[in-house]
Amino acid sequence: CGQTCLSCTGVENRSDCQHVTTCSNDEVCFVQKHTTESGSVLYDLGCAYQQFCRHSVGGIFGRRSEGHHVSCTSCCNDTTTCNIGLKCENDHHGTGSTLPRECSDIQGQHPDGVYQIYPDGISAVSVFCDMHTENGKWTVIQRRLNGSVNFEQNWKTYKEGFGYPNGEYWLGNDIIHEITVHNRHELRIDMGDFDGLTKYAKYTLFSVGDETGEYELTVLGYTGNAGDSMAYHDGMLFSTFDRDNDKEVVNCAKVFHGGSTLPRECSDIQGQHPDGVYTIYPDGISPVSVFCDMHTENGKWTVIQIRLNGSVNFEQNWKTYKEGFGYPNGEYWLGNNVIHEITVHNRHELRIDMGDFDGLTKYAKYSVFSVGDEKSEYELTVLGYSGNAGDSFSYHDRKLFSTIDHNKDNSTCTHSYHGGWWYGSCHSANLNGRYLSGTSPYGQGINWQAWHGYLYSLKSVKMMIRTLH
Numbered sequence: 001c002g003q004t005c006l007s008c009t010g011v012e013n014r015s016d017c018q019h020v021t022t023c024s025n026d027e028v029c030f031v032q033k034h035t036t037e038s039g040s041v042l043y044d045l046g047c048a049y050q051q052f053c054r055h056s057v058g059g060i061f062g063r064r065s066e067g068h069h070v071s072c073t074s075c076c077n078d079t080t081t082c083n084i085g086l087k088c089e090n091d092h093h094g095t096g097s098t099l100p101r102e103c104s105d106i107q108g109q110h111p112d113g114v115y116q117i118y119p120d121g122i123s124a125v126s127v128f129c130d131m132h133t134e135n136g137k138w139t140v141i142q143r144r145l146n147g148s149v150n151f152e153q154n155w156k157t158y159k160e161g162f163g164y165p166n167g168e169y170w171l172g173n174d175i176i177h178e179i180t181v182h183n184r185h186e187l188r189i190d191m192g193d194f195d196g197l198t199k200y201a202k203y204t205l206f207s208v209g210d211e212t213g214e215y216e217l218t219v220l221g222y223t224g225n226a227g228d229s230m231a232y233h234d235g236m237l238f239s240t241f242d243r244d245n246d247k248e249v250v251n252c253a254k255v256f257h258g259g260s261t262l263p264r265e266c267s268d269i270q271g272q273h274p275d276g277v278y279t280i281y282p283d284g285i286s287p288v289s290v291f292c293d294m295h296t297e298n299g300k301w302t303v304i305q306i307r308l309n310g311s312v313n314f315e316q317n318w319k320t321y322k323e324g325f326g327y328p329n330g331e332y333w334l335g336n337n338v339i340h341e342i343t344v345h346n347r348h349e350l351r352i353d354m355g356d357f358d359g360l361t362k363y364a365k366y367s368v369f370s371v372g373d374e375k376s377e378y379e380l381t382v383l384g385y386s387g388n389a390g391d392s393f394s395y396h397d398r399k400l401f402s403t404i405d406h407n408k409d410n411s412t413c414t415h416s417y418h419g420g421w422w423y424g425s426c427h428s429a430n431l432n433g434r435y436l437s438g439t440s441p442y443g444q445g446i447n448w449q450a451w452h453g454y455l456y457s458l459k460s461v462k463m464m465i466r467t468l469h
Contacts (some may be wrong), residue, residue, distance in 0.1 A: 002026070003082075004023070005047050006019065006081050009041045014083075029048075029076050068450060070356065102139040103115060109130075109391060115127060125171075149163040156241055158172070159174055160174065168308060177215065180207035196327065197224035200226055200232060202223045217235065219231060273294050282342050295325045296353070303463070305463040315433075316404075321335070353464075355460040364448075368382065377400035379399070381397060383397060389448060399423065413425070418433055419434070428443070428450070429448050433447060440456055441455075
């Protein structure tokens with residue numbers, strides 16, 4: 001461990017300081033004398049980096065919120081608590097901290113890596129410094145590498161920053177403002193695609209306002225080879241999913257998800273994988289376990305419903321269908337909220353695989369499939385049939401979802417046919433009906449009218465969706 005020093009802030013006499021702290025190996029003891037705006041003469045004592053003590057320009061902690069004039073700063077490292085009697089004689093006549101506010105303040109030649117900066121002149125912040133690109137000294141405010149960090153975060157998190165400076169991170173809007181409010185700054189954005197190609201965009205003027213101004217962006221003066229996609233955002237306010245400052249009727253941060261790279265559905269999972277249970281993030285934040293069919297027709301299907309053996313009861317109430325039930329490695333319903341969250345983004349196709357008790361299989365495929373939100377009663381859109389099972393689902397297009405306690409079909413369909421479904425009057429497909437062994441009372445089983453009619457209940461069924469590119 002390092003030197004032991006007295007550590008106090010704003011004491012009138014150094015002898016009043018009784019608190020002792022242990023410094024890092026590369027720190028020494030210091031004492032700083034300053035005068036406040038009210039005229040009070042106060043002392044700070046503590047630990048400071050050796051390299052900054054040697055500069056003898058400005059104060060160690062150079063700027064306070066109430067404002068002050070630094071009279072002098074002295075450092076020592078010869079004895080324990082050496083700053084108790086340390087003389088403070090060198091008058092700096094300044095208020096600027098010699099601690100680096102950003103990577104461009106770090107003296108000398110250094111490799112890329114994580115460094116400590118002091119954007120407000122006081123508080124230490126870990127940041128990645130690019131020390132080689134175009135003469136180096138760049139403060140990295142954002143970095144995306146592999147999707148390990150979720151960037152769909154709320155206002156407070158973007159304000160304070162998140163992630164890891166040696167990996168993926170956002171430095172924090174308050175910090176970016178604190179850096180760019182002093183002096184003129186340039187911005188460089190380096191990009192790479194999955195084919196190994198790289199491009200860059202550079203702007204000669206970049207700054208971010210404070211929180212009172214909703215972190216308003218200034219970005220001008222493009223050069224580079226990536227094309228100018230940032231100047232459009234000049235003068236715009238920062239938005240997150242819980243604080244909408246954009247110019248659209250919808251919340252752009254919600255629609256475009258703050259750039260989250262977490263998989264929202266099985267079709268977002270990169271690479272080749274076997275069938276199985278995976279974790280997806282339909283809203284970009286919350287994890288959901290789901291079965292992914294990775295082999296049928298090029299795979300990447302998100303299974304929203306599966307019936308295999310009758311182990312799960314599908315006669316459930318509105319809340320249960322809303323949230324989902326069952327087990328993704330067995331029988332389950334993914335949940336109306338999750339299905340909506342997936343299908344509201346991009347165009348999706350639906351495939352339904354069915355099997356009977358004689359070992360025969362059929363399928364039906366629809367080129368358009370989506371489910372509305374709860375306010376719309378999870379209204380169904382399903383169009384564009386193809387397959388060999390016959391079309392029994394198009395009848396349900398534009399129908400609203402009904403359950404035993406939430407009847408939107410204006411009839412007794414949910415009670416008569418025992419499932420949560422998009423009933424009309426009543427159905428030509430009843431895939432959430434009762435699990436029966438082949439023979440079915442009229443319309444009560446897992447029915448697909450175009451294949452086996454209303455008096456036969458299927459052995460298995462699997463409903464799955466995929467982004468249609």
